[in-house]
Amino acid sequence: MPPITFTDDDFKGVDPSQDDQMVISVDIDNFTIMKTLVDQGSSVDILYWKTFKALRIPIEEMMPYNDHAVSFSRERVGTKGYIELYTTFGLDKASKTLRIRYLVIDANTSYNILLGRSSLNKLGAIVSTPHLAMKFPSLSGNILTIHVDQKIARECYAESLRVEPTQQKVTNSYLPRCKMPGRGRSPRRHAQSAEHAVAMADLDPREVEPRLTAKDELRHVPFIDEERYTSIGTTMAVADAELIHQALKRNVDLFAWMATDVPVVNPKIITHCLSVYKEARSVAQKKRNHAEEKRLATRVEAEKLLKVGFIREA
Template sequence: MAIERTDMLRWPKKMKTTSGRRNMEKYCRFHKDHGHDTEDCIQLRDEIERLIQQGYLQNFVLKEERGQNQEEDNLPRRGVIHMIAGGPSGGDSQSARRKHARNLTHDSKRKLKVMCVQNSSPITFDGRDLAGVEAGQNDPMVITMDIGNFAVQKVLVDNGSSTDILFMHVLRKMELDVTASRPVDTPLMGFGGSEVVPLGTIDLPTSLGEAPCRKTIMIKYLVVEAPFAYNVIMGRPGLNQFQAVVSTYHLKMKFPTTGGVGEVRGDQKTARECYNVSLKKKKEGREVRTIKQITREEEVGE
């Protein structure tokens, strides 16, 4: 009943009678038909479970008591996703993007004061953070993080990307349907120099770090169907939501949590494997460059 009038639910098809007559004394509000009670509807239970796995309805999920510094985000993992063989941050329409630009200019002229709303430990890097890192490396930041109760490997941390991207192959492995995502009109630029129109956006709970220095937030991912050496790209929106600071020199990312400063180490071996795959695609004429969201008014050659 709490979500009956929202657009979260995927309403079922009309019930079919396999044998005998329906019990007209029982009524299902989900099917809007007679035959069984709402409380006994198997399809409704499956639909509720799908929404919970996507991070919704958390206020209805019974949780065990946790320690003071442990955040409510340690849902059991459903599996591990190993590999795959411009987003609307300023709005998904021309008028919305113009309004976003005007607001930025207006705020700059007013010289708004920034208020500190969270007391957190300072984030610093030193020689101890270089432990285990090969000297003289220039590897990209590739990490593993939990998305929708899956441990997803080969996540490229790219502060040059204006959006967070999840590739369709990963969504299939999560057994989530792209129809659950919301449509997007703004294309991406960077996949081989051509425009790629995302299939939609989907909000998924994303976790970094280990308890007690663990953090979970809802990330809006652009779903893209394209060949790529990585499973996910974490761009500026996701990094800013985590308030993450990335040091490519130390191959480490740090972020504030209620339990202290959390951290994630980049995987040099995986990073080089992905880099070699990218070089192979480049030789095949399918070079993948930094991803940038573009408006339809911009020229592709920019």
Template structure:
């Protein structure tokens, strides 16, 4: 078995320590990550996450495209990437890029091999232990700084960008993206050379379906299912037919503790009132009918307001209604 290894650099042997002086410019923070900026291929790249928990250096496909790199620079990769929960991440190959760490006083340039991961991320690059060890760099999340020696045996201190760190964290929360702290694993004996995509996919309805009446209701079953499987599904549906809700009236009086829609509004901001719109007769009938259904099911109740609030929003469903 051949194991591919990166060259080991002999980093200058100087003391890298954090002192009280490194805390003077640190604003109290909520355990922010260390997010820095580097120069890659002559371009400044922001949102670089320094992650000691990662055993691989990763750049993402979106970053590859933004840097306008050539596909000819990609090299085959036959391993895997795994996230926290052993989720496999698709690897599009690897690439070696020249990267410069600088604090505008001193700098250090090194060729770094990145795995190109096809996964959504708020970060552009993830620097793991391979790069930190090659550079002889250390990070401190308390001081939110990274220190590394220059080839002239001087100390390079790179401060974390607090604004970018906070913005990335918020973006991860909004979009429910994952920050991949990854580990590598060689290919299996079965010859699998490519990891499966780790992105969470929403279930999609089957395209080829057939309609079947079950318990007086029409259901759609996949044509690819065998007759025996279809009969088993029909049997289960018949057994639990009363668990299906066919209209709003089948779900009367939902407990607000279980489901309740609220408008999150800032009391210090004056609401913007929309101009009242007039709907055509077809839309008015739809609004009237849907309102009647929700009133009958006790999902909503009528409240009188002295001022106009907002227009009704009509959204077309998947079935075209």
């Protein structure tokens, strides 16, 4: 294998002071699979069930797998089977295609695919997390490079913190055997028309939690006027409701209904810091034309923020 080296020029992200994960894109059957996690700590390559269904692969092509995957916490995770797919790394001529065996797992995750050591070694890839880049030799001997989309990598990490684990039994469902065992799906053999070649930008299987709602009917309890009020359940005893109402009124200064009610927040309480790349070139947003109603509403909200000093004119 030819020597592979990394320099500062290999970093194509926006924030060099980072510890972001390696999240790239690969191509499978004319689909561009974004949010593909490169995990050198995994011994297997994983295709998540949500992604499998989005690829519209017939389930008959999946082979049974009579074992379980073991997670980092040593938890045994049930699998649906395995499938071999031709996976392309890179773009156009600067690309390399491998036949990769994926375990298909049904799990809530912010990623679509997880690439482990097996595929990375087969690819001959060298990963550099400081440069957010991965290099590997092509069939002709040239060194190809894949860069991480730093924005997507951070979005995936933030979303992974909110994903609830899948509650599943550690059992294997029976899968019918493929008519041609071990065959990979060739992009040429399964070519699709241009309108069906979609980019799967968001296949996160996380469920949106419903907001909590009151079980009983509520009645408005004003503090200062009819626009500044709270709500108390109608099933509460009158004496208890009045006790709570009076306690809230005595501490009405703790509540805020608009930005002008909170002119200053002590930085010791909360501070919001933006991760800004200072050397980046400033780009003006394209002017947007809004309807008169939206334009007036935007002006009113902007004036509120200007009044309390939350924003200022450039």
